[in-house]
Amino acid sequence: xxxxxxxxxxxxxxxxxxxxxxxxxxxxxxxxxxxxxxxxxxxxxxxxxxxxxxxxxxxxxxxxxxxxxxxxxxxxxxxxxxxxxxxxxxxxxxxxxxxxxxxxxxxxxxxxxxxxxxxx
Amino acid sequence: xxxxxxxxxxxxxxxxxxxxxxxxxxxxxxxxxxxxxxxxxxxxxxxxxxxxxxxxxxxxxxxxxxxxxxxxxxxxxxxxxxxxxxxxxxxxxxxxxxxxxxxxxxxxxxxxxxxxxxxxxxxxxxxxxxxxxxxxxxxxxxxxxxxxxxxxxxxxxxxxxxxxxxxxxxxxxxxxxxxxxxxxxxxxxxxxxxxxxxxxxxxxxxxxxxxxxxxxxxxxxxxxxxxxxxxxxxxxxxxxxxxxxxxxxxxxxxxxxxxxxxxxxxxxxxxxxxxxxxxxxxxxxxxxxxxxxxxxxxxxxxxxxxxxxxxxxxxxxxxxxxxxxxxxxxxxxxxxxxxxxxxxxxxxxxxxxxxxxxxxxxxxxxxxxxxxxxxxxxxxxxxxxxxxxxxxxxxxxxxxxxxxxxxxxxxxxxxxxxxxxxxxxxxxxxxxxxxxxxxxxxxxxxxxxxxxxxxxxxxxxxxxxxxxxxxxxxxxxxxxxxxxxxxxxxxxxxxxxxxxxxxxxxxxxxxxxxxxxxxxxxxxxxxxxxxxxxxxxxxxxxxxxxxxxxxxxxxxxxxxxxxxxxxxxxxxxxxxxxxxxxxxxxxxxxxxxxxxxxxxxxxxxxxxxxxxxxxxxxxxxxxxxxxxxxxxxxxxxxxxxxxxxxxxxxxxxxxxxxxxxxxxxxxxxxxxxxxxxxxxxxxxxxxxxxxxxxxxxxxxxxxxxxxxxxxxxxxxxxxxxxxxxxxxxxxxxxxxxxxxxxxxxxxxxxxxxxxxxxxxxxxxxxxxxxxxxxxxxxxxxxxxxxxxxxxxxxxxxxxxxxxxxxxxxxxxxxxxxxxxxxxxxxxxxxxxxxxxxxxxxxxxxxxxxxxxxx
Numbered sequence: 024x025x026x027x028x029x030x031x032x033x034x035x036x037x038x039x040x041x042x043x044x045x046x047x048x049x050x051x052x053x054x055x056x057x058x059x060x061x062x063x064x065x066x067x068x069x070x071x072x073x074x075x076x077x078x079x080x081x082x083x084x085x086x087x088x089x090x091x092x093x094x095x096x097x098x099x100x101x102x103x104x105x106x107x108x109x110x111x112x113x114x115x116x117x118x119x120x121x122x123x124x125x126x127x128x129x130x131x132x133x134x135x136x137x138x139x140x141x142x143x
Numbered sequence: 144x145x146x147x148x149x150x151x152x153x154x155x156x157x158x159x160x161x162x163x164x165x166x167x168x169x170x171x172x173x174x175x176x177x178x179x180x181x182x183x184x185x186x187x188x189x190x191x192x193x194x195x196x197x198x199x200x201x202x203x204x205x206x207x208x209x210x211x212x213x214x215x216x217x218x219x220x221x222x223x224x225x226x227x228x229x230x231x232x233x234x235x236x237x238x239x240x241x242x243x244x245x246x247x248x249x250x251x252x253x254x255x256x257x258x259x260x261x262x263x264x265x266x267x268x269x270x271x272x273x274x275x276x277x278x279x280x281x282x283x284x285x286x287x288x289x290x291x292x293x294x295x296x297x298x299x300x301x302x303x304x305x306x307x308x309x310x311x312x313x314x315x316x317x318x319x320x321x322x323x324x325x326x327x328x329x330x331x332x333x334x335x336x337x338x339x340x341x342x343x344x345x346x347x348x349x350x351x352x353x354x355x356x357x358x359x360x361x362x363x364x365x366x367x368x369x370x371x372x373x374x375x376x377x378x379x380x381x382x383x384x385x386x387x388x389x390x391x392x393x394x395x396x397x398x399x400x401x402x403x404x405x406x407x408x409x410x411x412x413x414x415x416x417x418x419x420x421x422x423x424x425x426x427x428x429x430x431x432x433x434x435x436x437x438x439x440x441x442x443x444x445x446x447x448x449x450x451x452x453x454x455x456x457x458x459x460x461x462x463x464x465x466x467x468x469x470x471x472x473x474x475x476x477x478x479x480x481x482x483x484x485x486x487x488x489x490x491x492x493x494x495x496x497x498x499x500x501x502x503x504x505x506x507x508x509x510x511x512x513x514x515x516x517x518x519x520x521x522x523x524x525x526x527x528x529x530x531x532x533x534x535x536x537x538x539x540x541x542x543x544x545x546x547x548x549x550x551x552x553x554x555x556x557x558x559x560x561x562x563x564x565x566x567x568x569x570x571x572x573x574x575x576x577x578x579x580x581x582x583x584x585x586x587x588x589x590x591x592x593x594x595x596x597x598x599x600x601x602x603x604x605x606x607x608x609x610x611x612x613x614x615x616x617x618x619x620x621x622x623x624x625x626x627x628x629x630x631x632x633x634x635x636x637x638x639x640x641x642x643x644x645x646x647x648x649x650x651x652x653x654x655x656x657x658x659x660x661x662x663x664x665x666x667x668x669x670x671x672x673x674x675x676x677x678x679x680x681x682x683x684x685x686x687x688x689x690x691x692x693x694x695x696x697x698x699x700x701x702x703x704x705x706x707x708x709x710x711x712x713x714x715x716x717x718x719x720x721x722x723x724x725x726x727x728x729x730x731x732x733x734x735x736x737x738x739x740x741x742x743x744x745x746x747x748x749x750x751x752x753x754x755x756x757x758x759x760x761x762x763x764x765x766x767x768x769x770x771x772x773x774x775x776x777x778x779x780x781x782x783x784x785x786x787x788x789x790x791x792x793x794x795x796x797x798x799x800x801x802x803x804x805x806x807x808x809x810x811x812x813x814x815x816x817x818x819x820x821x822x823x824x825x826x827x828x829x830x831x832x833x834x835x836x837x838x839x840x841x842x843x844x845x846x847x848x849x850x851x852x853x854x855x856x857x858x859x860x861x862x863x864x865x866x867x868x869x870x871x872x873x874x875x876x877x878x879x880x881x882x883x884x885x886x887x888x889x890x891x892x893x894x895x896x897x898x899x900x901x902x903x904x905x906x907x908x909x910x911x912x913x914x915x916x917x918x919x920x921x922x923x924x925x926x927x928x929x930x931x932x933x934x935x936x937x938x939x940x941x942x943x944x945x946x947x948x949x950x951x952x953x954x955x956x957x958x959x960x961x962x963x964x965x966x967x968x969x970x971x972x973x974x975x976x977x978x979x980x981x982x983x984x985x986x987x988x989x990x991x992x993x994x995x996x997x
Contacts, residue, residue: 043887043976043977043978043979044883044886044887045887045890049886053879053882053883053886056879056882057879059879060877060878060879062877077926080924080925080926083924083954084876084877084880084924086954087877087880087922087953087954087975087976088877088879088880090954090975090976091879091880091883091975091976091977092883093976102954105954
């Protein structure tokens, strides 16, 4: 699996990321680091604890990271979740959070698959 | 409205007629009343005057008679009867009497005989009463005729003289001519209206004056009345009864049209009565002249008042009609506006429904074909387009409602016209390309690139106008944007900025042109139905321009195209512009627009570069040839992409083949060059400079050639500055984001320090030596302390470098957020994802600005 294929699998824009980070090496480096990013865990935890302010910030961070890495799909869903939490909890947040979970799962799965292949 | 006007007209007419009638009545009444009053007053004055006059004449008579009687008395006193002989007595008396102007003197016997001393012998008219008075020892006056037919007045005083017949007289009688009495009493005068008679009890005249010729005054009165066919009996009776009672009598005799005032007084020392007459004839004439004059004046006054009234009414009527017309106009306008709003609402609902339907429909199709990637992508593309369109519509409506509720305000900020133009050009480029339109940007006479303005709103205005031009210009059409500056009438601190957007598109009908800036109006004909938009764009544009104190004019002809001209007086921004000086190069500018050539060469000159220009490739080649022969080649060539004889790429090829690869060739163009980049590079183009060619555009575009003798520079690196040795503090809570930023920015040579949140950022900055950091890049959403709070904390520190440039970096890009950043004290704002060039540009700008300031 190439990095491009990985991007396609997670609904990202590889060319965009390459344009920003300027080398495949860097893109790869940061994409792999995405797995270690704690924002998603923070989001899930905050939602469970109903700490929506913190959840908002976590969603915002995910959005920021995805913007930088051009992971468009997750960026879009996290952005929507972020907006729904901007002024505290709103009813659609649960559905949007579910969407983020799905997209995050998809993203992580793609990256892990890539990681496995590039390592192996 | 018509009915209202008619009823108002009727009311006005009727009230005008009534007021006119009333005025005429009042004035007429006044005239007649005053005329009656004046004749009454004249009568009253006459009565008073006549009474006084009668009394005065009576008194005068008494005085005169008393004087004369006392003279006679003194004759008797000074020449007593027994003082001398009879003859000498007579001579003495005659001498004395003549000296006192008596015309005759006689002794009067107790039997009533006159013994004349001198003068003519009188014949008494009424001898009995005179004799009785004399014998009684009284003093008496009587009238007598003398032989000549004249009348004399006799004054008798008791005295016993020895008469010629030897008997003793009973009185001494002296005569005066009757005329003397009349003259003395001024009974008649040519200059006076008043004349007097003296009559006896029976009416016979003692002294007659004026035009009286009868012997009896009563007869005279009777005759005067009879002339008019009336009877004066009543007055005669009244006069007689007053005489009997010894009272004064005063009456107004009216016969025919004549009025006379009669005054009768008893005269002392006689049986006479003084009748004084005042004919009103002449007085009446004077009074009637007066009342005529008065009447004329009254009617004149009346006429003037009427005229004034008419004028006032007419004016009022006119005003009323005007007001009605205004009212009608306002009503129509209100109805029109209301209708426009309703139409707008219905259109807008339709307009909103169309993309909504597309979104809903495409979503359904995509769901149905979730496995067909191609199909889903297609659907999503359409959904994206529709939602963008929808967002545009809603933004317009929101803007309009802001405007309508007066909440639209300007956020004044320093704006670079170059950036504004660059941004609208780059936004226009994709559309220009897809419609194959010809697009050009001209600037000239730019004295100030940095001005104070609301950049967001200015962009909105320009994008609205340019968007319309792009929208309404068919494929292959021409669109030109011009920008130039001139002196502002508002003073030296301002610069008048003209922006003209011209196209040769479908243009507008005069009706639409008139309404284009009205709210809720849109040309709703078939030919524009397929074009999108809320129809509010131009109204918003107009409003914004008005709020900025500028004007917007439009020239348009259907089928020929439109031209929008925005004029703004913008304040010059106080910036320390980087000193822009390039080496003394020779540069050749090749463009088919002479104005652009001239403006560009003058801009180049101002940054220290000598420049020539050519209007076409042929001329340019000739000039290059000449220079080559003189071995004085141009350092750089600026070549327009579109030239009349051959395009820029062909020209570049030609130049390369003839003169080699030495000289850098920069292609100038308002188009997006990404598509032709490869072709251009193959043709030997060194780089691109985007129109419009501001001084700074030229400077930054040509600056890379300063130190590099090598002509082939890497295109992308043109704008990236060198940050070696610069230290930047980056506040970012996410380590992945931090790493990315660190990686990218470190490449520019700067050193970055990481602060995991706002608190740490403030602490690190506070702990650093003054001037250690050159800038702070600040994420906004951080735990513990947000970017806003951190900025405020840094700004409130007591350090000389607390004005360090702070640039916000955030994933939110709402204009409210940007404003909040600036309000918190940050210098600028960049949106995530991180754009190294943008960050570098801002860092360079603020760091340099600060350096210049210190």
